[in-house]
Amino acid sequence: MKEVIAIVRINMMNQTKRALTDCGVDAFFAHEAHGRGKGFVNPRILEGVEHGYEEAASLLGEKGKLYPKRLLTAVxxxxxxxxxxxxxxxxxxxxxxxxxxxFVLPLKNAIRVRTGETGEKAIV
Structure with a gap:
């Protein structure tokens, strides 16, 4: 068993849910999350700065800004x-x-609370 954790854009959630279901994964969790990467600047913000938009320029100074994302977890x-x-x-x-x-993590065990089933029987 493995736990697959994915961080995706909010606007991609519906497509991701459909695609996972098509892949055969019906059971997963989605959580609201906020985070940021290593500091890449969105090209649209740079374009806005080049065109003289003050709002875009102010965003460049927000080093600690966290962006809304979705965190998906599937076992x-x-x-x-x-x-x-x-x-x-x-x-x-x-x-x-x-x-x-x-991210893909090894999972030692899973237990279905309702039946007490363990291992892969608990997740299928």
């Missing part, structure tokens, strides 16, 4: 990891900074 069988990761990347990749990140 899947090992055989599904490739499909899930590829689906998230293909759905969210625009080639621009802020497309997101995907």
């Amino acid at each position: 899947v069988e090992d055989s599904m990891v490739g499909c899930v990761v590829d689906t998230i990347i293909n759905t969210n990749q625009t080639g621009m900074p802020g497309d997101g990140k995907v």
Whole structure:
């Protein structure tokens, strides 16, 4: 079992949900999140500065600004990891900074509270 954690843009959530369902993953969590990357500047802000927009110039000074994102978490069988990761990347990749990140973590065990089932039986 693996836990796949993805950080994606808010406006990509509906497409990502549909794509994950098409991939065979119906169970996942989505959380509101705020964060930032290593400091890439949005090209639109730079264009705004070049055109003389004061609002854009003021945004360049916000070093600590956190941007709204969505954090997706899915626990899947090992055989599904490739499909899930590829689906998230293909759905969210625009080639621009802020497309997101995907993390894959090993998971020792899962237990379904209702039945007491453990391991992969608990997640299928």
